[in-house]
Amino acid sequence: MEGSEVRQSRDLYSAPRAVSCNRITGGYTAVHAVLPARNTRVLGWSHPPPTRGCVLTTEVAMPLESDTDISLDLQTLRIVRAIAETGSITGAARALGTTQPAISQHLHRAERRLSMTLVVKQGRSVELTDIGVLLSRHAGGVLDALQAASIELAGAANLRSGRVRLVGFPSASSTIVPHLLSGMRERHPGVMVQYTESEPPEATELVVGGDADVGLVFSYPGERNPTHHPDPPRGLWTADLFVDPLFVLMSRDHPLVDLPRLPLEDLEDDPWIAGCPRCSTHLIRACEAVGYAPNIVYETDNFSATVGMVAADLGIALVPRLTLGTTLLPPNVAVQKLDSEITRTISLLVPATKLTLPAVAALTDAITAIDGMIWRLRTAGDLRGRTHNADRRMHDERRYNVTPS
Structure with a gap:
């Protein structure tokens, strides 16, 4: 004691x-x-x-x-609330679409399990005990919340509602992403897609860290990245979407502007305008592969600034085709092909555990169904996704139908 x-x-x-x-x-x-x-x-x-x-x-x-054992079941909550609303077991049975004996038997089992009396007889009727009244007060909120959750769950399963967080790189923001969001709004108007712009390393961190559900990234050949790295983040499902070729922007006054294809080694003496740090690194590697270090005189992430500098004959730049997709170039800026193609790969990242979520699956399907030829991009393989260091039985064989390029 x-x-x-x-x-x-x-x-x-x-x-x-x-x-x-x-x-x-x-x-x-x-x-x-x-x-x-x-x-x-x-x-x-x-x-x-x-x-x-x-x-x-x-x-x-x-x-x-x-x-x-004070565990409660939903049927007990329904019965107690129905008795409180109708004042009798008969009324509760009628409200719940069952029989009076079934109600009585369920109450008897619940009382025996809980070691509590929920109803007492008063003449030919019954009334709730204090415990029964207490339970009925909570039953309304619990059952209403359950119904609301069921409605929302059904809406999410049927894509009448839901939310998915997408992160993508800057040049996708003005090309792939608007096309994607427009299609999602048309096919699944109840699904809200939230979009954030980030460079691929930061986008990957957002996806791996759970702050984004789907990521659009790009990578260059030989780069350590989530899609090609031999030891990518565990449980990350990836699929290569498009091959994006790179071109040289130069002034029309450049002495090599009339060549049908430019040898990269012939641009050794030119001043270069570089982009983001990863793009600058790729430019350096590409030039080193043909025997020289590029003379990078300007660096900017702003593509309009790059175009303006090229138009002013301040240098040349290496830019992806996707970036050119929504840009109107000045008359004195030329787009030249290289004799040896340089490309980047645009890929999709999704945590493998989220692939079966209805909203995520709908967005993933919409992305992989996009025709890259809208921006003259080639399809990267057959889009067979792969899950890194995780259970491959469910995800590795997931295929998508895409419009052939």
Whole structure:
């Protein structure tokens, strides 16, 4: 008894289910009772020993042991709420589309499991006990929340609702992404697509870290990246989408502008305008592969600035075809092909665990169904996705139908 919480109780609600008496020293008797209406275990003291039918007036209440089953099922909540609303078991049965015996049997099983009385008879009707009233108050909120969740779940499964977070690189923001978002709004107007622009390394971190669901990235040959690295982030599903060739931007006053294809080695003496750090690194590697280090005099992530510098004959630049897709070039800027093609690969990243989510799957399908020839991009293989360091049975064989280029 030491350390237990002591309170006074003069109303036991109903007779104990079980009473045991143990005589102790001094002639007192320990009375042990389970009171289902209060869900408490009561220890009382009586002298002389209590007789059959006696009522205790002073008790020490202690919680029931932790192994008492107070788990609730939804049908019990429905029944208790229906009784509160209709005032009878018959009315509850009618409201729930079942029979009175079925309601009574379910209540009996619930009361036995909970060791609590939920309803008591009052003449030919029933009324809820205090425990039953308490349960009915909570039942409304629980059942309403469950119905709302069911409606939202059905909407998500049928793509009437849902949210998916997409992250992509800058040149995709003005080309692939608007085309994609327009198609999603037309086919799945209830699905909200949130878009964030980030360079591929940051985009990959967002996807791997759970802050984005789908990522559009690009990579250059030989680069350590999520799609080609031998040890990419675990559980990341990837698919190569498009091959994006690179071209040289130069002033029409450049002495080599009339060549049908430019040898990269012939541009050794030209000043270069480089883009993002990864693009600059790729430019350096490409030039080193033909025997020289490029003279990079300007660096900018702003493609309009790059075009302006080229138009002013301040240098030449290596740019991807996708970047040219929505840009109107000045008359004095020429786009030249290289004699040995340089390309980058545009890829899709999705955590493998999210591939079966309806909104994510819908966006992924929409991306892989895009025809890259809109921007004169070649399709990269058959778009067979691969899951890195994870269970391949579900995801590796996922194929998508795309318009051939």
